[in-house]
Amino acid sequence: MASTLCTKRDGNRGAWTAEEDQKLARVIEIQGPKRWKIVAAKAGLNRCGKSCRLRWMNYLRPNIKRGNISDQEEDLILRLHKLLGNRWSLIAGRLPGRTDNEIKNYWNSRLSKKIKRKEKQNKILRVQIDHHRNNGMGMGNILNRWEEGTSKGYENSKASFNGDYFFNSSREEGPSDQEWMSKFLEMDASWFKILHDT
DNA sequence: AATTTGCCCAACCGCAGACTC
DNA sequence: GGAGTCTGCGGTTGGGCAAAT
Numbered sequence: 001m002a003s004t005l006c007t008k009r010d011g012n013r014g015a016w017t018a019e020e021d022q023k024l025a026r027v028i029e030i031q032g033p034k035r036w037k038i039v040a041a042k043a044g045l046n047r048c049g050k051s052c053r054l055r056w057m058n059y060l061r062p063n064i065k066r067g068n069i070s071d072q073e074e075d076l077i078l079r080l081h082k083l084l085g086n087r088w089s090l091i092a093g094r095l096p097g098r099t100d101n102e103i104k105n106y107w108n109s110r111l112s113k114k115i116k117r118k119e120k121q122n123k124i125l126r127v128q129i130d131h132h133r134n135n136g137m138g139m140g141n142i143l144n145r146w147e148e149g150t151s152k153g154y155e156n157s158k159a160s161f162n163g164d165y166f167f168n169s170s171r172e173e174g175p176s177d178q179e180w181m182s183k184f185l186e187m188d189a190s191w192f193k194i195l196h197d198t
Numbered sequence: 199a200a201t202t203t204g205c206c207c208a209a210c211c212g213c214a215g216a217c218t219c
Numbered sequence: 220g221g222a223g224t225c226t227g228c229g230g231t232t233g234g235g236c237a238a239a240t
Contacts (some may be wrong), residue, residue: 015208015234037225053226054209089228104229105207 016055020045024052025060033061058099065097069106077103078111 020043027043033056036049045052058064069077073095080091088100088107095103 014210035225049225050211050227051209057227058208086229100228101208108230109206 016059020047021055021060024055028056028060054101058101063097064099066102069098073098074111077107078115081107081111 023043023045024039027039031039031042033039033053036053038049040047040049040052043052047055076095077091080094084090086104086107088104092098092100092103
């Protein structure tokens with residue numbers, strides 16, 4: 001299956017200018033965000049359709065939020081990534097105004113490092129727990145609980161996860177953002193608590 | 199002051215599923 | 220039904236900038 005070519009031969013590359021943005025926005029206003037090859041041609045831009053689509057989706061689209069990802073948003077990204085992995089478009093779909101590209105960048109530049117640090121801390125903590133246990137220091141139930149929680153939290157959350165409900169591809173047929181958020185939050189917070197508390 | 203390093207983010211690339219003819 | 224095209228996705232790259240040396 002051949003993909004739409006979008007190569008150096010297709011012309012202009014690199015950062016978009018304000019003038020290009022205006023031209024693109026004007027055409028999309030008239031014919032809507034579809035048939036990107038035609039949009040690119042009509043806008044008179046030396047860009048391929050794919051490039052135009054990306055610019056629209058990540059920058060020009062109305063209601064785009066840019067920068068300043070809040071703590072709540074970060075929490076949600078962490079939770080969703082734990083459940084879904086690198087399915088950025090699904091994650092972005094549950095963060096109004098955020099794009100998959102922005103979330104992916106945010107993850108790669110900040111959160112992945114944050115998680116690595118947490119994992120490192122957990123490793124150290126685990127070694128300390130083993131040490132205490134082996135020396136009969138009786139840290140008791142608390143430590144055992146912590147350990148159980150760490151190892152089982154994620155599996156539990158997966159087991160109770162209803163993918164059809166949460167990620168119906170049609171947003172119209174799926175739950176509203178508010179419903180979705182409250183269901184999601186009540187679903188299972190255990191692994192997330194572990195991530196933050198340890 | 200000049201250079202290096204690291205971070206952030208916009209944009210590009212290749213792939214694959216969906217769609218059209 | 221099959222070939223060609225369009226669209227959307229996730230991974231990667233590279234330029235700009237600020238901080239560190």
